Amino acid sequence: MSDLHDKIVGIIAELCRDSERGSGRPYYKEIYADHTKGFEKKPLAIILVRRGKSLIQNYYPDVWAEYPRGGMDVFEVWHSESEPEAINDIVLPAMVKGIKYLHIVCTGYKISGDKAKELVDLLLNKLHNSRGNYLLPPKNVYIVDIPEKIHKNRAKIESRLSEQLKI
Numbered sequence: 001m002s003d004l005h006d007k008i009v010g011i012i013a014e015l016c017r018d019s020e021r022g023s024g025r026p027y028y029k030e031i032y033a034d035h036t037k038g039f040e041k042k043p044l045a046i047i048l049v050r051r052g053k054s055l056i057q058n059y060y061p062d063v064w065a066e067y068p069r070g071g072m073d074v075f076e077v078w079h080s081e082s083e084p085e086a087i088n089d090i091v092l093p094a095m096v097k098g099i100k101y102l103h104i105v106c107t108g109y110k111i112s113g114d115k116a117k118e119l120v121d122l123l124l125n126k127l128h129n130s131r132g133n134y135l136l137p138p139k140n141v142y143i144v145d146i147p148e149k150i151h152k153n154r155a156k157i158e159s160r161l162s163e164q165l166k167i
Contacts (some may be wrong), residue, residue, distance in 0.1 A: 002080060004079055004107055004109075004151055005035075005058070005062075005077050005079040005080070005107070006035045006036070007154065007157070008077045008079075008105055008107070008146065008157060008161075009033055009034065009035055009036055009062045009063055009075075009077050009138065010035075010036045010037075010153065011158050011161055012033070012062070012063045012075045012077070012103075012105070012145065012161060013031055013033035013036045013038075013039050013063050015158070015161060015162055015165070015167050016028050016031045016063065016073075016075075016167060017031050017039075018150050019167045020031045024069075026068075027065075027067075027167065028066060028067060028068075028073075029066050029067060029068040029139050030066040031063065031064075031065045031066075032063065032064050032065075034060060034061075034062050034063070035062075036063075037164065039063075040102065041060065042064075043058035043059055043060050044058070044059045044060075044064055044072070044074070044096045044097045045057070045058060045059075045096075046058075046059050046092060046096055047097070048095070050132070052075060052084070053122070057067070057092075059092045059095075059096065061074045061075065061076055061089075061092075061093065062075055062076050062077050063075035064117045065143070067100070070098060071098045071099070071100045072096070072098055072099055072100065072101055072167070073099070073101045073102075073103065073167075074093040074096070074099055074101070074102050074103065075102075075103040075105070075165075076089040076093070076102070076104050076105070077105045077107070078104060078106045078107065078110070078111050078116065079107045079109050079110070080109060080110060081111060082110065083111070085117075086116070086119060087119060087166075089104070090104075090119060090120055090124065090141075091122050091123060091127070093136065094123075094124060094127050094135040094136035096137060099136055100140065101119040101140050101141070101142060101166050102136060102140065102141045102142070103119070103142045103143075103144070103165050103166065104141065104142070104144070105143075105144045105146060105161065105165075106143065106145050106146065107146050107148075107151065108142070108145060108146070108147065108148055112145065113143050113144070113145035116143045117143055120141045120143070120164050121139050123137055124136055124137065124138045124141065125138060126152055127162045128142075142164065142165055142166050144160065144164040144165060145159060146160060146161075
């Protein structure tokens with residue numbers, strides 16, 4: 001991982017930790033982050049069952065945060081991700097039971113926000129459960145571009161993320 005990737009992951013984890021509801025209670029019950037001091041790394045389980053057979057896969061997002069009454073948000077930072085890795089970062093969270101929102105932060109190094117939107121629309125409009133419902137509706141995906149001109153400015157990155165992510 002790069003320094004920029006890890007810096008953005010740390011900012012997201014801190015924003016999640018520090019966010020509060022109108023009542024002053026924390027917005028999230030638990031926050032898990034990869035490569036971030038002070039946060040535990042914990043996988044999300046993807047469990048698929050069909051005709052008595054099951055497949056269990058662990059998925060390690062950059063950050064995920066659990067709501068007090070169940071459900072979670074997933075945050076992925078795309079810095080050096082290739083297109084196949086980006087596709088995994090869209091499809092795997094959609095397969096997690098209880099996901100409410102997927103947040104994708106693009107640094108513009110390999111994949112732009114526009115390309116991310118294109119991939120999200122292409123993939124998530126095709127993923128349905130057996131009842132025909134979306135696994136994760138595209139409207140529940142938030143995409144933030146971090147322009148290169150602010151890559152070195154932690155305060156500006158934090159400001160942009162707090163304005164554009166659904167935290």
